[in-house]
Amino acid sequence: MSGLAMMPDRPLLDVHDISAHYGRVHALKPTNLHVKEGELVTILGPNGAGKSTLLRALTKLTASKGQVLFKGQDISSLPTHALARLGIIMVQEGRGLFGQMSVMENLILGGYTLTGSARDAEQRLDTVFGLFPRLRERTSQVASSLSGGEQQMLAIGRALMANPKLLMLDEPSLGLAPRVAAEIIETLGELNRRGLGILLVEQKAPLALKLAKRVYVISLGEIVAELSAHEIQSHHDLARYYLH
Template sequence: MALLELRNLSINYGPIRAVDAASIVVDSNEVVAIIGANGAGKSSLLKGIAGLIDPSGGEICFNGSDISQLSAHKRVQMGIALSPEGRQVFPDQSVRDNLVLGAYARRLAKSELERELDEQFEMFPRLRERADQLAMTLSGGEQQMLAIARALMAKPKLLLLDEPSLGLAPLIVKDVFRIVRELHDKHIAILIVEQMANLALKIAHRGYVIETGRITTSGTGEELLRDPAIRAAYLGAAKSVA
């Protein structure tokens, strides 16, 4: 059974249709990439899954139940965590407190919380160094690490990553993708939305291409990487980075 299944999901902003009858499947322990141009509806799709926007049609099934009417905080409790576009760390709180907030819904005992913080610090050593600094003092790359680590503190079954490479230097982008690979080894399903299609498809089992709200193509990462139309549309510019 699929972990996440979108059936004809549509999302509107007023009269504008951002996502148009999208159907997507993510299995547990699978990395799935959604690629598409700026404004194609990638972020809206993730926001719809996380519960930040109400869908105007279709179904979102997670773990076998329809969650499309649940509010965002309930979806977190069910095991969906989003690392949002633009990081959105809490700038006036310390790195540690940002992580603690990530586990808010789980009501962990203090010892358990410390153990899980330690786990994140193992994976993101930079964050340990800066644990007591305010998040606003972090560099863009560090903030991205924090956003991912914070999402992981919710112990998600499905991690949604929205443009993790946005605005980061190429070296740091590589670092971020190395971490995504590590996460996959920890048996977390990942749905990643990226403009850097090349990088995303290299680590993804499968991918979907979204154009003006519609899913136009899907296939394994390798298939999409080889597809001449996709290469022309999305991979040309990204090549130089990887």
């Protein structure tokens, strides 16, 4: 992760007309977006706007149509596990931890798609523990006994064990105390400064806007605006797009 180079103009993810249905409900209308190498992009929108559906469509956790390119390669037909092997990793809302397994066991499982030496795994663990020192103190503790903030740290740490090239996160601050949420978001900022591309869905706009370079605003299942983060100065600015 720390070895990733900052290449601002290189397309990492390029999405064309991706859409998704739940039965007869058109949950995500044809959508276009892109994330450059080393860029942090956030997706904002009201509850039920289609933010989570978009991430699930991109990672094939929800059936979707459209074209998705990753580093120029067409990955539209690849299943979720193949996307993970390419380095497209998502931290889902709800975290998805193995509650009765220990912190260490959860972390080790995060790297199951990788082949490499034990030293490689140790280096990834060192990176995770450097970002989240509390996890090092709780390696033998079962995941379900952690606080909400620690569980989110573990979910992100487990994702990092897969050595992501693009990290997608769905509402990482959900249910967390403000101080803990800010800590989580700042850690994502540190990862981005190291060169990791990040696509972040976040309900708490002020937190996300501290880090994002660009913002997509989604409402009623479609992206209604693409903006530079500095163009959004208040909730009133967002409301104009939410109520389009």
